[in-house]
Amino acid sequence: MKSVAVYCGSSSGNKEEYTQQAQEMGRELARRGLTLVYGGGCVGLMGVIADAVLAEGGKVIGVIPGFLADKELAHKGCTELHVVETMHQRKLLMADLAEGFVAMPGGFGTLEELFEVLTWGQLGLHGKPVGLLNTLGFYDSLLGLLDHMSGEAFLRVENRNQVLQNASAAALLDAMEQYKPLRLEKWLTPSTT
Numbered sequence: 001m002k003s004v005a006v007y008c009g010s011s012s013g014n015k016e017e018y019t020q021q022a023q024e025m026g027r028e029l030a031r032r033g034l035t036l037v038y039g040g041g042c043v044g045l046m047g048v049i050a051d052a053v054l055a056e057g058g059k060v061i062g063v064i065p066g067f068l069a070d071k072e073l074a075h076k077g078c079t080e081l082h083v084v085e086t087m088h089q090r091k092l093l094m095a096d097l098a099e100g101f102v103a104m105p106g107g108f109g110t111l112e113e114l115f116e117v118l119t120w121g122q123l124g125l126h127g128k129p130v131g132l133l134n135t136l137g138f139y140d141s142l143l144g145l146l147d148h149m150s151g152e153a154f155l156r157v158e159n160r161n162q163v164l165q166n167a168s169a170a171a172l173l174d175a176m177e178q179y180k181p182l183r184l185e186k187w188l189t190p191s192t193t
Contacts, residue, residue: 001129001177003035003061005098007113008045009106018105019048021135025104025169026052032173033058037098039090040064040082042075045104050075061097063090091116100176101130105138122159127181131164131172139165158182 006029012019026049029036036053039046040062050060054077062078065087074081084090091113095101103114120126132139146163149155162182166172 001034001099003037003098004029004100004102004173004176005037005094005117006049006102006104007106007110008038008049008104009110010039010041010044010046011107012044012048013105015136017136018045018138021133021167021169022048022104023052025049025102025133026058027056028169028173029053030056030058034173035059035061035079035097037061037063037094039094039109040074040078041068042073042077045106047073047075049104050078054079063093063097065090095120095126098128100128100179102133102172102176103131103139104133105135111142118163121162121181124183129164129176129179130162131166131176133169133172134165134167136167 006025008022022045026036030053036049036058038050041047041064053060059079062075062081064074064083066083066085069083082093084093095117101117103110118130121128121130143165146155146160150157150160164172164175166175
């Protein structure tokens, strides 16, 4: 794994620990020589993680649609900054550039990006690790929902278990670096319906 796409808020949230963990994730990526691929903004947790990677001498690739470049204030310090036309192009380019994915605390956009790459992995479109930086238990309710989905037979246990999570940036990246892709046939056969 040489690059990690990080999905996170363009807000910093209301607890200092969110900022601290974003800084730690940025430092950890840089220490390991992992390139940060992210949404290209300089505000919120997006800006915090990019600044932390850059401060440690790491590489940052930002991908931002033109219509958000002013709203999210495109980060001018990125090693590379790609300005694309649409959100779909942003997500596709980020996925192509990344060899792993991390969701830190965020809102609708973070969840949408997270679930898209999880779905792509479930369908066998990639075999890259996907992890949650579970700062202050931010994702505990989501993990409970995934357990419920699995318990109700809407999500295979094997697919549920592919979602890595940890409150420590170092431990999460360790797990991602050791990740082995699961090869399951997604589709049900007539005998299993």
